[in-house]
Each structure stands twice: as C-alpha cells, then as structure tokens.
Amino acid sequence: MKDMIQDTDVLLSVRGLSKFYGARIGCAEVSFDLFPGEVMGIVGESGSGKSTLLNCMAGHLTPDRGEVFFAGRDGGLRDTLRMSEPERRMLGRTDWAFVHQHARDGLRMNVSAGGNVGERLMAVGARHYGAIRDSAVDWLGRVEIAEDRIDDRPTAFSGGMQQRLQIARNLITGPRLVFMDEPTGGLDVSVQARLLDLLRGLVREMGLSAVIVTHDLAVVRLLADRLMVMKDGHVVESGLTDQVLDDPQHGYTQLLVSSVLQV
Amino acid sequence: MTDYNFAYLDEQTKRMIRRAILKGLAVPGYQVPFASREMPMPYGWGTGGVQVSAAVMTPEDRFKVIDQGSDDTTNAVSIRRFFERTADVAVTEETQEATVIQTRHRIPETPLEAGQILVYQVPIPEPLRFLEPSEVETRKMHSLEEYGLMHVKLYEDISQHGAIATAYAYPVMVQDRYVMDPSPIPKFDNPKLHSPAIQLFGAGREQRIYAVPPFTKVVSLDFEDFPFEASKAAGACALCGADNSYLDEVIMDDAGHRMFVCSDTDFCTTRRAQGHVGAEGVPS
Numbered sequence A: 001m002k003d004m005i006q007d008t009d010v011l012l013s014v015r016g017l018s019k020f021y022g023a024r025i026g027c028a029e030v031s032f033d034l035f036p037g038e039v040m041g042i043v044g045e046s047g048s049g050k051s052t053l054l055n056c057m058a059g060h061l062t063p064d065r066g067e068v069f070f071a072g073r074d075g076g077l078r079d080t081l082r083m084s085e086p087e088r089r090m091l092g093r094t095d096w097a098f099v100h101q102h103a104r105d106g107l108r109m110n111v112s113a114g115g116n117v118g119e120r121l122m123a124v125g126a127r128h129y130g131a132i133r134d135s136a137v138d139w140l141g142r143v144e145i146a147e148d149r150i151d152d153r154p155t156a157f158s159g160g161m162q163q164r165l166q167i168a169r170n171l172i173t174g175p176r177l178v179f180m181d182e183p184t185g186g187l188d189v190s191v192q193a194r195l196l197d198l199l200r201g202l203v204r205e206m207g208l209s210a211v212i213v214t215h216d217l218a219v220v221r222l223l224a225d226r227l228m229v230m231k232d233g234h235v236v237e238s239g240l241t242d243q244v245l246d247d248p249q250h251g252y253t254q255l256l257v258s259s260v261l262q263v
Numbered sequence B: 001m002t003d004y005n006f007a008y009l010d011e012q013t014k015r016m017i018r019r020a021i022l023k024g025l026a027v028p029g030y031q032v033p034f035a036s037r038e039m040p041m042p043y044g045w046g047t048g049g050v051q052v053s054a055a056v057m058t059p060e061d062r063f064k065v066i067d068q069g070s071d072d073t074t075n076a077v078s079i080r081r082f083f084e085r086t087a088d089v090a091v092t093e094e095t096q097e098a099t100v101i102q103t104r105h106r107i108p109e110t111p112l113e114a115g116q117i118l119v120y121q122v123p124i125p126e127p128l129r130f131l132e133p134s135e136v137e138t139r140k141m142h143s144l145e146e147y148g149l150m151h152v153k154l155y156e157d158i159s160q161h162g163a164i165a166t167a168y169a170y171p172v173m174v175q176d177r178y179v180m181d182p183s184p185i186p187k188f189d190n191p192k193l194h195s196p197a198i199q200l201f202g203a204g205r206e207q208r209i210y211a212v213p214p215f216t217k218v219v220s221l222d223f224e225d226f227p228f229e230a231s232k233a234a235g236a237c238a239l240c241g242a243d244n245s246y247l248d249e250v251i252m253d254d255a256g257h258r259m260f261v262c263s264d265t266d267f268c269t270t271r272r273a274q275g276h277v278g279a280e281g282v283p284s
Helices: A002-006 A050-058 A085-093 A113-123 A129-142 A159-171 A189-206 A217-223 A241-246 A251-258 B011-026 B047-056 B074-087 B135-143 B148-161 B187-193 B265-273
Strands: A012-021 A024-034 A039-044 A065-071 A077-079 A096-099 A177-181 A209-214 A226-231 A234-240 B062-067 B100-104 B117-121 B172-174 B178-180 B198-203 B208-212 B218-220 B247-251 B258-262
Touching: A012 A050, A024 A050, A024 A065, A024 A226, A024 A234, A039 A050, A039 A217, A050 A065, A050 A177, A050 A209, A085 A096, A096 A159, A113 A129, A113 A159, A113 B148, A129 A159, A129 B148, A159 A189, A189 A217, A209 A217, A217 A241, A226 A241, A226 A251, A234 A241, A234 A251, B011 B047, B011 B198, B011 B208, B047 B074, B047 B100, B047 B117, B047 B198, B047 B208, B062 B074, B074 B100, B187 B218, B258 B265
Parallel strands: A039 A209, A039 A226, A096 A177, A177 A209, B062 B100, B100 B117, B117 B198
Antiparallel strands: A012 A024, A012 A065, A065 A077, A226 A234, B172 B178, B172 B218, B198 B208, B247 B258
C-alpha cells in the first residue's frame, strides 16, 4: 500500500482511521487522500465525529485503528501515528498547523501578540530578536492586525482579532498542512465573512493544504475543494464541494443542505 | 545533641536524599524528585537547602550560611545555629574557610574552590512554570528539549522594556541539554555558575533536587542581538570601595539619601580589614 501511494504526489493519506470511546464510535473506517494545495471540508452535525477525526489526524488523539501518512519535505510518505513523539511534535510546529475553534485554546493569553506569533519561530531555533519581531509585524499585517497592537495581549483583542492572531501564529513557519476546527465558530457573520475572505486569500497565496471541520455549509462552500459528510462516525458522502451541496445523494446530506435558512 | 541523629535527619532519609543528589550530579540540570521531609521551619525558609546540607554534611565540615549575601540576617543565623545544635559542626563566616556553604539568592564574591559545596535554596525549581502551568507538559518539554518557550519570556521582556529585564532567576542552559532555574540569584552571579565547586539545588516544598557538577558548561540564554549581560548597580561600595561586587541599595533616611554597599558581607569585611576604604567608610 505504502509503495503504491508513493508514486503520486499525495500530501496526506488517511487509511481506515477508527476511534472508539468504549463501545461508542468516535469515527470509523475513514479513508481519503489530500493533495497539495487542496482544501478538504468535513461537515456533519454535532457529535458526528468530525473533531475526533481531526484530532486523530493531527496526533492529539490516538486512534484505535488506521494509518495517517504525511509526505515529508524529502518526498517520502511517513506514518505519523508510528513516528516518535519528538518527530511528531516537530511536525506539529513546522509543517503542520492547528487552528482551534476557541482562540483561547490556541493562544497564550498572558503573552503579547508579537510573542504569540513569534513562538513557533523561537521553537524551531530563531534567536535573533530583530528578525523575529520583523516576521511578527509582517504576519500581523497579513491578518489585518495593526502594527501598534503587537505588544498588546490577546485578552485585549476582540474575538475575531484573536482568531486572526491564532491564524498568524500558526502560519508563520510556512506550514504545508493546516487543520482547522470550526475556525469561524462563535463569531458574528460580518466578522466571519472577513475571516473567510482572509483565509481564502492565504490558502490560495501560500498554496496551503487544509482540512477544515465545520458545521457551517457556507464555510465549506467558500473554502473547500472537496467535501466529506459525516454522520454517526461514518463518512456518508464525499465528492467535489459544489457537487455534494448542489446535488446531495445521501438522505442525511439532503437534510443537511435543506436545513440551511435562506435569507 | 543526643535527642537528634547527626544533622537532624535520620540516616534513611539522608540516603534517599544522597541518591537524588548523585542522580542530579550525573544528569546536570535535571530536576530529580525526592521525598522532601517536613523540617522545623516554614516552607520558603530554606527547607530544601537544609535537607541537602544535612545529607552532605560530615562532622569535619565547616559550615557557612548566607542569606542575600549576608551572614547575619535572621534566616542565616537561625540555619547556622540549627546545624551547630543538631550536628555540632564548626561554623564560619569566611567563604574560603567553609567546606559547605548554604546560600539564599547569592553566590559569594570570593571565587569558590574545588572541594567546596554550595547548596542553594530554591523556591520554584521549574524555569518554565510561569509560562506553562502544567507539570506534565513542562516535564515533556524538558525531555524533548523544547525550550522555545523560554525565549518567548525573554522576547516579552525586550518588547516591554527594551532590554532583557529579567534580573534574577535568569534561565541558563546546562551542558547543552537542560534549561535550569539557577534559583533567584541576581544575573550578575550567573557567570559564576561555571565553578570548580559542586553546586547543589534543593527545593523543599516543590520536592526537587538538581545539581551542577564542577566545571559544567552553563550558558545564560539570550538573543543574538540582545546578548546576556551580568548587570549590577553602577558605582562602588560605600564602605570598602569595591567596584566589582554586587551592590545592595540601602535607604538612609526619609530625605532620599541612600548608599550602595556590598551585598556579600564577608567580602566587604575582608576588604575593609585589608585597608580598603569606600567613600563613606571609616578606616577599621
């Protein structure tokens, strides 16, 4: 299996990933490939196993079965679940990024915005204050946070700004794969729109691959190339985003699509 | 005397502490957990240092205690008297004469020599504690050498104060492996951590012992463009005139008068006995 996929240029390959909470199913037998520059959306109702799946892929939870292969910079596919913990944590702060639903989970609230953004650089060995500061200013600019807020703590930021700060903090090391867990959750619609706009720009500009978990179909419509629909821990439908949303085949997907309020 | 075992602690406890010390010496900078005992003094008064001192003490030792550089403050006097009574060891105030020196927040100005043991009292042994509250996480960070966070603290200093404002408990890298809190000594003392003497650190409440063996490489963390600087108050000691020792500021009256004197009382006394006189000193 491993040799077979190696020929293609797949970035992330998930094979038969399953996680059980005792007798209950977290997610079961999930398989998919993600290619460079591609954004995969995962939708489903609360409790459908979206976040479990995401956390298993990102190494935050240990799955009970399955494999997650990631293409390292040297080209070879590595099983991230079986690599040593230092390697996995190194991956977590260089090639991977994780954007939490609540910015508080992903930020250090008692450290200034600049320190938050610079942390990943320092974690991979940057030791020049001026250079770290310049990168931090650059990245705050990219996520539309004014330069004069660089020494303010995230507690002084609005929810939308905190979320943008979290994104800057994650993208500063130039990751190739971003995991996002409800990146727009809990934000009001106009702030959501700006954040989505920003994310779309960054994803296109940096050629990022991303896995986005959300229950908001508008988010995947805007960002995702492909879509997986989950229910009760199983993937019930997958395909191109527009295809799945415009012509849903599975009963649950039809229900999901028709549940969206039209304004 | 007969009511207590030599140096207060029973022999089994001392064995347990010695094992922790040996492990600490074998892995410089690593925090070794140990079963800290209750001592007849409150936490924060040096219970960790006292246990380490008791474990390494022999009847032939000459014991010195310093508290913020001083031999004659309450803390120093009471710990010195404690070991006089429970171990009947000789005591001294002279750094050169002492074989075991227990210290709170200073390293003596007089260079230490091979054969001497310096025992530090440590309040918070974990250098990452104020950035990462989880002990599980900090242990993992130590084991995986993930020390980027320590630089985040120094970054915060520079961004807020324009320079690394951490003046005490300045984090160090020991033998290119473990980041260590050198206890709240002023950063002026950090270069002295590279020493021919054995340095032992005891944290009683936090139940940790760690060590820096003689001539171990100890590097203070910094940035390339903001290098480490062993700072002290500008000026010379008003009593002995020394301009190379760490100075305490003493407020003299309500009119704003102040003077700077050596924090190390033994160093200052010795210099005055040798005939050095500062700006406000009187020849002895």
